[in-house]
Amino acid sequence: MQRYFAKETINDEYSLPKEMYKHAIKVMRMSEGDEFELVDNNQSVFLMELVLVENNTATARKVKEITKNVELPIDVTIACGISKGDKAEFIVQKATEMGVKKIIFFNGDYSVAKWDEKRQKKKIERLSKVAQSASEQSHRNFIPEVEYASKLSSIDFSKYDTKLVAYEESAKQGEKSTLYQILNGKIENMIAIFGPEGGISPNEIQMLLQKDCKLAGLGPRIMRAETAPLYLLSSISFAKELS
Amino acid sequence: MQRYFAKETINDEYSLPKEMYKHAIKVMRMSEGDEFELVDNNQSVFLMELVLVENNTATARKVKEITKNVELPIDVTIACGISKGDKAEFIVQKATEMGVKKIIFFNGDYSVAKWDEKRQKKKIERLSKVAQSASEQSHRNFIPEVEYASKLSSIDFSKYDTKLVAYEESAKQGEKSTLYQILNGKIENMIAIFGPEGGISPNEIQMLLQKDCKLAGLGPRIMRAETAPLYLLSSISFAKELS
Incomplete structure (x- = not known):
C-alpha cells in the first residue's frame, strides 16, 4: 500500500498537500474509497481513506492506527x-x-x-x-x-x-x-x-x-x-x- | 593493484591478449617494470611484471604466486x-x-x-x-x-x-x-x-x-x-x- 509522510500531527480529517495530491490522485489514480498509509511528525502511522476528491483537493479520514514499527533497533x-x-x-x-x-x-x-x-x-x-x-x-x-x-x-x-x-x-x-x-x-x-x-x-x-x-x-x-x-x-x- | 583474469594456465612468460593489452597499456598506461596481478584458469593468482612492451604486444613475467584467497567460504x-x-x-x-x-x-x-x-x-x-x-x-x-x-x-x-x-x-x-x-x-x-x-x-x-x-x-x-x-x-x- 502507498505510504506518505505528513509534516504535521494528523487529526481525524486530513487535507492532502499539493505534492501528495499530485502523486496520489494524478500519478497513482486513487479515488474516493481508496486507502493509503500516512506517517505523522511523531512517527505514528495511520491507515487513511480518501473521502472526498474534487477541484484539485482531496480529503482523507483516519481509519485506524498502524502500530507496526520497522525501524532498526539502533x-x-x-x-x-x-x-x-x-x-x-x-x-x-x-x-x-x-x-x-x-x-x-x-x-x-x-x-x-x-x-x-x-x-x-x-x-x-x-x-x-x-x-x-x-x-x-x-x-x-x-x-x-x-x-x-x-x-x-x-x-x-x-x-x-x-x-x-x-x-x-x-x-x-x-x-x-x-x-x-x-x-x-x-x-x-x-x-x-x-x-x-x-x-x-x-x-x-x-x-x-x-x-x-x-x-x-x-x-x-x-x-x-x-x-x-x-x-x-x-x-x-x-x-x-x-x- | 590492477588485477586481470587469464583464460589459460600461466607459464613463466605471458603474452597479454588483445583486450588486456588495450586496458593495461592504453588505458592504465602501464609500461615495462610495472606490475599487475593475474588469475589463471585454476584460480591461482600471480604477481606479474611487464618485461617487454612493443608494437602492440606486451609480455609479462611471473614474479611470485599470491596465495591470498578472498572467496566466500560457501x-x-x-x-x-x-x-x-x-x-x-x-x-x-x-x-x-x-x-x-x-x-x-x-x-x-x-x-x-x-x-x-x-x-x-x-x-x-x-x-x-x-x-x-x-x-x-x-x-x-x-x-x-x-x-x-x-x-x-x-x-x-x-x-x-x-x-x-x-x-x-x-x-x-x-x-x-x-x-x-x-x-x-x-x-x-x-x-x-x-x-x-x-x-x-x-x-x-x-x-x-x-x-x-x-x-x-x-x-x-x-x-x-x-x-x-x-x-x-x-x-x-x-x-x-x-x-
Missing part, C-alpha cells in the same frame, strides 16, 4: 566521503531501504569530486527527496536526514556511543573481529565512516583514532565506496533484527 | 527475477563485489520485463563482462557465472544443500529466524531466490516449497528487488567470514 549514522557521479543518490536510496537514520556526506581529503557551499545546498535538497521517496517505498516510520560536512573533522563525533571506520587497509590485513564484536555488544547510536573512492587519508585516520573510532574490516573483498555502507547496514540488521 | 548462487531497466547490471556488479558464485536471471510469472531467447544471449554476454570487471576490481579469484532461465522451474535445484526464498510475505508476517538459523548451520552450497519487482507468484512459491526451499524474511523493511540479494550476501559474509 540509530545508525553513516558518514560517506563524496564520490563522483550519482553515487550519493544510490547510497541514500539503498541505505534508507536498509534502515539508516542519518547520512552525512563529507569532502574527503582524497575526494575526487567535492561540493562547495553553493552546490551542497542543492545536492542535499535533492538527496532529501530521494530519502523521502525511499522511505515511502520501504514503509519506514522515519525519513533519514541527509547532511553535508565541509570536511570530516567538522562532524560532531561526541554524540555517538559506537564509532567505526570501514578501513580498506584493515580489511587487507585480515582484520575480521571488530565489527563482529561491536555488533555483539550493546549499542544505542553508532556512526560509521566510509571514505570516498580514493580512500581515507592518513591525517583523517589519525583524527578519527583520536575521536575513539575503531578501524574495522568488512570482509576480505574490496568493495566500492558505495557498496560498503550496505554491507554494514545489512550486517546490523542481521545481527540485531534476526534471531 | 558457494552462493542467487536466482533473480528479471526486472526493468539496468537492475540486472547493478545486481551483477554488487553481488560480485560481495562474493557471489553464480547469478541466474529468470523470467518470473510477475516479471514486467521478460527476456526472450534471442535477447537473453546478448544480455548474458554483457552481464558476464560486468561480472569480469567487478571481479577484477574487487580482487576476486573467480568470475561469477551469469546464466539465464526461461522460467523459475527450469532451474536445477537438486545440486544445492541449502535453498532459501526471500519472500516479502514472510517478512511482513515478522518471520525472522529462518535466515539466522540457516547461517548458523553448515552450508556448502546455497541457492537463494529473489522475485522480480512484482514479487513471486503463488504457483512459483508452491513449486519452490516442493523443491524444499525455505521461505525467509530479510528483516522488517521492504527492500527493492535489487537490494535484497545484497542484504543476503552481506549477512553471509558477516556470519561466515567475521568472528
Whole structure:
C-alpha cells in the first residue's frame, strides 16, 4: 500500500498537500474509497481513506492506527566521503531501504569530486527527496536526514556511543573481529565512516583514532565506496533484527 | 593493484591478449617494470611484471604466486527475477563485489520485463563482462557465472544443500529466524531466490516449497528487488567470514 509522510500531527480529517495530491490522485489514480498509509511528525502511522476528491483537493479520514514499527533497533549514522557521479543518490536510496537514520556526506581529503557551499545546498535538497521517496517505498516510520560536512573533522563525533571506520587497509590485513564484536555488544547510536573512492587519508585516520573510532574490516573483498555502507547496514540488521 | 583474469594456465612468460593489452597499456598506461596481478584458469593468482612492451604486444613475467584467497567460504548462487531497466547490471556488479558464485536471471510469472531467447544471449554476454570487471576490481579469484532461465522451474535445484526464498510475505508476517538459523548451520552450497519487482507468484512459491526451499524474511523493511540479494550476501559474509 502507498505510504506518505505528513509534516504535521494528523487529526481525524486530513487535507492532502499539493505534492501528495499530485502523486496520489494524478500519478497513482486513487479515488474516493481508496486507502493509503500516512506517517505523522511523531512517527505514528495511520491507515487513511480518501473521502472526498474534487477541484484539485482531496480529503482523507483516519481509519485506524498502524502500530507496526520497522525501524532498526539502533540509530545508525553513516558518514560517506563524496564520490563522483550519482553515487550519493544510490547510497541514500539503498541505505534508507536498509534502515539508516542519518547520512552525512563529507569532502574527503582524497575526494575526487567535492561540493562547495553553493552546490551542497542543492545536492542535499535533492538527496532529501530521494530519502523521502525511499522511505515511502520501504514503509519506514522515519525519513533519514541527509547532511553535508565541509570536511570530516567538522562532524560532531561526541554524540555517538559506537564509532567505526570501514578501513580498506584493515580489511587487507585480515582484520575480521571488530565489527563482529561491536555488533555483539550493546549499542544505542553508532556512526560509521566510509571514505570516498580514493580512500581515507592518513591525517583523517589519525583524527578519527583520536575521536575513539575503531578501524574495522568488512570482509576480505574490496568493495566500492558505495557498496560498503550496505554491507554494514545489512550486517546490523542481521545481527540485531534476526534471531 | 590492477588485477586481470587469464583464460589459460600461466607459464613463466605471458603474452597479454588483445583486450588486456588495450586496458593495461592504453588505458592504465602501464609500461615495462610495472606490475599487475593475474588469475589463471585454476584460480591461482600471480604477481606479474611487464618485461617487454612493443608494437602492440606486451609480455609479462611471473614474479611470485599470491596465495591470498578472498572467496566466500560457501558457494552462493542467487536466482533473480528479471526486472526493468539496468537492475540486472547493478545486481551483477554488487553481488560480485560481495562474493557471489553464480547469478541466474529468470523470467518470473510477475516479471514486467521478460527476456526472450534471442535477447537473453546478448544480455548474458554483457552481464558476464560486468561480472569480469567487478571481479577484477574487487580482487576476486573467480568470475561469477551469469546464466539465464526461461522460467523459475527450469532451474536445477537438486545440486544445492541449502535453498532459501526471500519472500516479502514472510517478512511482513515478522518471520525472522529462518535466515539466522540457516547461517548458523553448515552450508556448502546455497541457492537463494529473489522475485522480480512484482514479487513471486503463488504457483512459483508452491513449486519452490516442493523443491524444499525455505521461505525467509530479510528483516522488517521492504527492500527493492535489487537490494535484497545484497542484504543476503552481506549477512553471509558477516556470519561466515567475521568472528
